[in-house]
Amino acid sequence: MALKDLILKYAPIVGQNIGISLYNTYLYKQRHRGHYKAYGDYYRHYENASPQEVAQEAQNRLNEFLLATTESSPWYREHRGKSLHEFPILEKAQLLAHMDSIRTIEEKDGIVSLTGGTTGASMKVIYAHKDMQERFALKDHFRARYGYRLGKKVAWFSGKSLVRPKDLERGNVFRDDYINKIRFFSTFHISQQNFDAYWRAFCDFKPEYIVGFPSSVYDLCTMALERKLKYDGAVTTFFPTAETVLPQYRSVISEVFGCQVVDQYAASEGAPFILECPHGSLHIHPLTGVFEVVDENLQPANEGEILVTPFTTHGTPLVRYRIGDRIKLAPESFRCACGSSFPVVEYIDGRTSDFIWSPENGKVNLGNISNCTKDVNGIICFQVVQNEADAVHVSVVANERFTLEEQHHFIDAMALRLGTTVTVHLDLVDEIPREPSGKFRLVKNRLTPELMQVATVQGS
Ligand SMILES: [Zn+2]
Known part of the structure; x- marks a missing residue:
């Protein structure tokens, strides 16, 4: 020790x-x-x-x-x-x-x-x-x-x-x-x-x-x-x-x-930096590395996964490293009021695995999932786990205001996003454990790409 x-x-x-x-x-x-x-x-x-x-x-x-x-x-x-x-x-x-x-x-x-x-x-x-x-x-x-x-x-x-x-x-x-x-x-x-x-x-x-x-x-x-x-x-x-x-x-x-x-944004493997300016824009810092934004076929795009080449990784060089995060670039014509010429990112979408798979709607991202609590009373925190293509388990920590009626609101909101073929199982729990790293994960997707493929074929 x-x-x-x-x-x-x-x-x-x-x-x-x-x-x-x-x-x-x-x-x-x-x-x-x-x-x-x-x-x-x-x-x-x-x-x-x-x-x-x-x-x-x-x-x-x-x-x-x-x-x-x-x-x-x-x-x-x-x-x-x-x-x-x-x-x-x-x-x-x-x-x-x-x-x-x-x-x-x-x-x-x-x-x-x-x-x-x-x-x-x-x-x-x-x-x-x-x-x-x-x-x-x-x-x-x-x-x-x-x-x-x-x-x-x-x-x-x-x-x-x-x-x-x-x-x-x-x-x-x-x-x-x-x-x-x-x-x-x-x-x-x-x-x-x-x-x-x-x-x-x-x-x-x-x-x-x-x-x-x-x-x-x-x-x-x-x-x-x-x-x-x-x-x-x-x-x-x-x-x-x-x-x-x-x-x-x-x-x-x-x-x-x-x-x-x-x-x-600066992942610990050594990603280049994206920093928020006082005017609320997220600017890529071009002197910290290269961000390539690519679509599903790894072709250049305005929105999609990023390949990073950070200039501060001489010890463990990363070149076009597929780090697993997504961004959407702002239109090139956009000029931030802060005066900086550094490119602006509209949003950063954490890990690419942070989504729930819906046979009807495809990938439902973190932001959409988290929006399910809008107008629902009593939820303190929740986590969605998907092990099968046609079902999710939602653990909820809630107080007494999360009545049966509110629970239905919440499940409806979830069903609206996940489609009718995904069953939502709701479990009320006292506590949701964090990851060993201490991070909290709102969504845990345990589907393999193969399972998603099967799900698409069956669903279509
Ligand atoms: Zn700015």
């Missing part, structure tokens, strides 16, 4: 907090060393550069990245000299299976980042230090536009498991980094039962910023609304991470905490 885990398991809470404070400070130092400052200046400069200058620099970075990749990665060696669209597409399964020939550095020479894969297989990506410093420089530069800097009070809701059962009994649901003024909340225990402990800890702390899983912050907010609680502090901005930000997350969170919600 690593020292960090030993401390988490056995040390008293104050001792743990001190440990966390020191460890975090060490991490920040590591990220802020070397090229960090230079990259901060770099991104500030290109924020206001002309579109021509940005395009030129993006091309330079792509050339440099492909050259470095084909020189140091055995997997990519044979593609030396090719232009981007001549490279093969990299599938997730290939990345998992051929990691050792794709990567260019040893674990000990870089920073290891673990991500949860869709199949539960976790993926290990090694970052070069310089790339990590660049990613943090850009992230900090982005958040600084909203007044954030290290040392401001932040409530953090991430997937770290940091609370033990005996802590829960005592109502302790967080850990503190005293040095950097961060309160880390456990995202695994937000429930009706633990709500008071969370609310008290949040109100006492009075953070200026919130960072983390939007579904967790949303859960906390819904429970506060149910109890007609008013938050008397003032949160400036919430920076959601890791999950798709659904419209109701935005409205409920800003209602309860009075904050703006500013979204970003």
Whole structure:
């Protein structure tokens, strides 16, 4: 067991907090060393550069990245000299299976980042230090536009498991980094039962910023609304991470905490960045990598799956990597009021597997599924699981206002979207467990592509 885990398991809470404070400070130092400052200046400069200058620099970075990749990665060696669209597409399964020939550095020479894969297989990506410093420089530069800097009070809701059962009994649901003024909340225990402990800890702390899983912050907010609680502090901005930000997350969170919600996209495998500007547009940052949007036949499109070529993955180079997310580009004529020439994305649709399959209607996406709760009273949260093409199981955590009548409303709304051939089974539950990563999944689709095929044939 690593020292960090030993401390988490056995040390008293104050001792743990001190440990966390020191460890975090060490991490920040590591990220802020070397090229960090230079990259901060770099991104500030290109924020206001002309579109021509940005395009030129993006091309330079792509050339440099492909050259470095084909020189140091055995997997990519044979593609030396090719232009981007001549490279093969990299599938997730290939990345998992051929990691050792794709990567260019040893674990000990870089920073290891673990991500949860869709199949539960976790993926290990090694970052070069310089790339990590660049990613943090850009992230900090982005958040600084909203007044954030290290040392401001932040409530953090991430997937770290940091609370033990005996802590829960005592109502302790967080850990503190005293040095950097961060309160880390456990995202695994937000429930009706633990709500008071969370609310008290949040109100006492009075953070200026919130960072983390939007579904967790949303859960906390819904429970506060149910109890007609008013938050008397003032949160400036919430920076959601890791999950798709659904419209109701935005409205409920800003209602309860009075904050703006500013979204970003940057998957942990090392995707290029999409960042929300103060005018509410999601801008692709062209100096962080290339986004190719493709349709089902992998041909260029305005809406569809993305292939990413991030410039900050020298340690584990990803070229035309099929990351599993979808976006829709705004029309080229669209000009954002913020003045930036960076391309705008109309929406980002998290994981491509986040849909329910309907033999009648095809893929029913996350946004549509989540809309089923509109005008339905009493639902606190829910999850749809599909194991067969003609049925779904919906687990609902609800309060007493979710009467039989409301249940029918909800099932009708679901049936409207899924069509008449899909049976909806409703289960009322006390709690819906999160994924091992701490993320909440609204939709779990366990159908194989073959099953969907069969379903289409039978349904048509
Ligand atoms: Zn803008």
